[in-house]
Amino acid sequence: MAGEFSLHVNVEGLPKILRSLRGMPREISTDVRKASKRIAQDEVVRIRVTAASHGAQAVRSASKIRARSDRVPTIKAAGSSPLFKKGVQTGQVFFGAEFGSHRGKTTRQFKPWTQHEGYWFWPTLRRDTPIMINAWMDVIDAAISRWEAGR
16 A cells, blocks of 8 residues: 555564464464554554654554554554545655655645654654564463463
8 A cells, every 4th residue: 555664673583483373273373463463552552642742743643553463563554545634645644744854845844854763653663662572472472382281
């Protein structure tokens, strides 16, 4: 979808963990997906709280951020759905609110350009990535223990 983007964090051993999940009963996989979505939903809340201190554009952009169901915590941001009047898409405002602009004639409403640092979305994700990884590893440990107990 136009305007969407992904952040991939490399976790050592992740492909092996995901392969192991495929061999587990469906209810364990379902529980892992639900727990992963809860972890992502908690992060969405933290992102929205941070966005609240960065103006109306950030708040409205953050309102379109969603947690997705997956085996790992997944967050969908931006997108092409209309956000403001005149069909302005979420992604168009999201990136300006997050990274700022070079102060061109059509982008003066945004804060100064931060290059790749960001104002509210990326700083929050960078800060909270270890928290999410630890929470997810706890979920995986519990799933493996449950599977081993049931064999």
